[in-house]
Amino acid sequence: MLTDMDISRRAHLKYIAALGAEFGLLPDEMQLFGTTKAKVDLCVQQRLAEQQQGKLIIVTAVTPTPHGEGKTVTTIGLTQSLKALGNKVCACIRQPSMGPVFGVKGGAAGGGYAQVVPMQELNLHLTGDIHAVSSAHNLGAAAIASRLYHETRLGKAEFELQSGQNYLDIAPNGIRWHRVVDHNDRCLREIEVGLGENNGPAYTSGFDITAASELMAILALSRNLADMRARIGKLVLAVNRQGAAISAEDLGVAGAMTAIMADAVKPTLMQTLNGAPCLIHAGPFANIAHGNSSVIADDIALKLADFVVTEGGFGSDMGFEKFCNIKARQSGLTPSAAVLVTTLKALKANSGLTSDADINAPDQTRLEAGFANLNWHINNVARYGIPVVVAINRFATDTDAELNWLMEAVAGTAAFGCELSEAFSQGEAGALALAQTVMRACEQPSEFTLLYPDDMALEAKLSTLAEVGYGAAGVSLSEAAKLQLQELNALGYAHLPVCMAKTPLSISHDPQLKGVPQGFTVPVRELVLNAGAGFITALVGNVMTMPGLGLVPGYLKIDIGDDGEIIGLG
């Protein structure tokens, strides 16, 4: 089989303006970026305001393993097969971060014959949205640091006299806004800034990866530009010596930050290998952020397509949970069906059983043990009132016996159905049965249910998420988190939902606990207000908001070929 990159390069692409027109966009609603990408202007939202909505399908997965489950492959494959069946369909996915692209896997455009193309454009700059988020975020950081510098240098009276601005009384240890960069850069996790003469005061800070920026969460959750502007105004960049929050609006930088993101608010239209439309928008990670693509893209796609396929990052305890309790809660756009991706390998790896045998080889013991993880995720999705279809992403080494066993085992669960997906090797022909089953699932009565109401107390939200969302015995708060909880309650943010930042490699907080962990207590280290995005982030265990590069990083194989084309992605 060809490499992902060769498949992408050999694809016959539709001119993106023609594809957009087929999809129902008017010429003035598209801003072309070459022949393969177009930004969609938000004026389309007004034109289609009264249009009936299609069905939203959310793709999730079992607990991820190093072998790769193929969630994006399945998302794109399902989209391709829905199109092959004659449906009007659109995929809505996130823009890949360069951190993993250069750090680990070299791409996130799907794979094989289920890809968004051209994959090198998706995997690198796309239309610049992540750069815009980084730039807007770092302008906010420069603004608060500079205000600290000038206030400290001049004192209250002189500062107000010379600047014509209010003295905010910022303290160096009151700055709450990190900087961001879209790379895996471990040594920026904790830094001391403002060293040297006349650059201070010094303070301890750090960089997060851009996917973890609250601005990225805002980009994904905003309904339109005005909503984004209002949310950016609410960003809390610091707390002053009196304990009062200092917002981007207080600093006078919210307008400029929004101006930097004014084009980023428009989703980017691309296509699958068989010419189905795909909207790419926002890129929050599901371990440290909410992990879902944008409300704006979903909203536009649902007006233009009968079926919209989106995905939440990592397992159903991560991106899917956040899709429901944060994104759907805020947007009101609720799914008609869910697809839960698994593989034979993933179940074996999730069994918790060690074995010297090759993970590709038949191993009924490990498969059966790992099935518990799949069953947990099926029940977890079903809890939200959504019909769930299990998709077994088939690998060439899979045996019919094991596949048959798994199909039968799923038949005894709460799943609505179970189908094989061979989209990776077969393209649009590889997920036709899956598409048909998902279409039937969308016709089922479904009643979308949130895990907790807005008016539940914050601490109870944390317990509910831990106990019902992860099956934990309970939750424990660090001393710092307890104080933060008090502060958040006092400041009037108790109505916000919670975004858990935890490892994706276990349903629990501990990556070592495989399968269906029980009896564990979720240790909340820190609570972080995201006043603009509209949720409280709970940092759990030792989760990091900045990844590091591994010993053999992905960038080693990336280069420019003799023909000037990029090689080594994907």
Added chain:
Amino acid sequence: MLTDMDISRRAHLKYIAALGAEFGLLPDEMQLFGTTKAKVDLCVQQRLAEQQQGKLIIVTAVTPTPHGEGKTVTTIGLTQSLKALGNKVCACIRQPSMGPVFGVKGGAAGGGYAQVVPMQELNLHLTGDIHAVSSAHNLGAAAIASRLYHETRLGKAEFELQSGQNYLDIAPNGIRWHRVVDHNDRCLREIEVGLGENNGPAYTSGFDITAASELMAILALSRNLADMRARIGKLVLAVNRQGAAISAEDLGVAGAMTAIMADAVKPTLMQTLNGAPCLIHAGPFANIAHGNSSVIADDIALKLADFVVTEGGFGSDMGFEKFCNIKARQSGLTPSAAVLVTTLKALKANSGLTSDADINAPDQTRLEAGFANLNWHINNVARYGIPVVVAINRFATDTDAELNWLMEAVAGTAAFGCELSEAFSQGEAGALALAQTVMRACEQPSEFTLLYPDDMALEAKLSTLAEVGYGAAGVSLSEAAKLQLQELNALGYAHLPVCMAKTPLSISHDPQLKGVPQGFTVPVRELVLNAGAGFITALVGNVMTMPGLGLVPGYLKIDIGDDGEIIGLG
């Protein structure tokens, strides 16, 4: 008169693909970004390889003052007027950095009726090149820091065994590669990174503004993608414990860094208010970098136009000197004429005389005293064997008496001619006489002469630049710079030209010395190898490679208007 932004918004723009076609580009040679911007594919270089070249005109200025001389206004105004006279013309300018856009002036697209439009697209992301430079630069920084981390953690034997890569023996104090961000962020000038557990080793580092990145210099100096790839391979990111240079190639990250910049290598086509083509490419500052737009853009423009107008940043001691001794030296693309921009206000401010009188009011004493600065710059440009035309950028408050005096005074200098420019208020009609005089200047015999040959010793290059280039009594090297000089000689880099990083606010290194300073000694603090860009940077006095935000920063007035358009730029 309307604001710059209103003029830009009301302009009737040509569809950029049509403008490109008029300019002589084939449809396949343009990658559209909406209707107003297009990247130019470098395949055009092959098609036009045998084409005769037009005339290159370089715009420079007297020593800059806070009043603004209007160099970009004159560059664009001259381009517009050359077009109005029936010439095939193209402007080649740099992409504005967001640092000054949000820090100070809110834009760098020219002004009034001499603008590149739409100005808000030029002033913000354009087609993402500066973001690409930042991202590629910071990937290099993450790569060297991560290599340090893994080598330190594992030691030589284990590192080589586990990673399959050579142990480079990097020491924390051997890292030479800063990080960059395209904002003015004072508190990132000096930072300590790698703090906290398992993030180290810690080392002292800092951020420069992206305009100061060696990658930005490389983008401007590369002839094509292959040349850029080769230059990126040569970047020295660290020196190991044995004193050996560690390059991006040694780290295996040069290919990935180039991949990030693979689209940035293509210049962006925009237009002036009267529909003349304008190529925007690269954005190095002229105080801390070489300060000129790209060789690639000049090369393409010279094949398609009879006249190409470009500009060097700041006064003729800065961007123009670097244009000659670095860019023209490397590219062989030499100018046929130079335009030296001045204003009455600039001369008064450069007089060194203080006065309570309004700078706009007539003041023959200050004007005559300030004339020495203009005369110095005329001679400085003439030294390079290029005919120089003085352009007096006229302001509404200027009196005829002062303008006439200045015209006559210039007639007694080495200048080829002198004309008023009213491009700001009159557009293409405002610089017709200037255009005609520049066209005549281009017909003059000119013999481009470098200030020093490649094979002059590095120390002699520094002295020559100080003494002949700035009129200094000499140059002094810090102890650190002396050691660096020895090292550069030992490593075989003595053949490279020198890029002085110094204040633009005086011909000397001291911003307080106005007019034509004499008898000063240029203090070289540090010498920095730019092996990929192909020059040695000499940091002079207390020049900073990262600006700071002022007390009343430009971002305060930038926002999104009710119609969703950006307001407050320019």
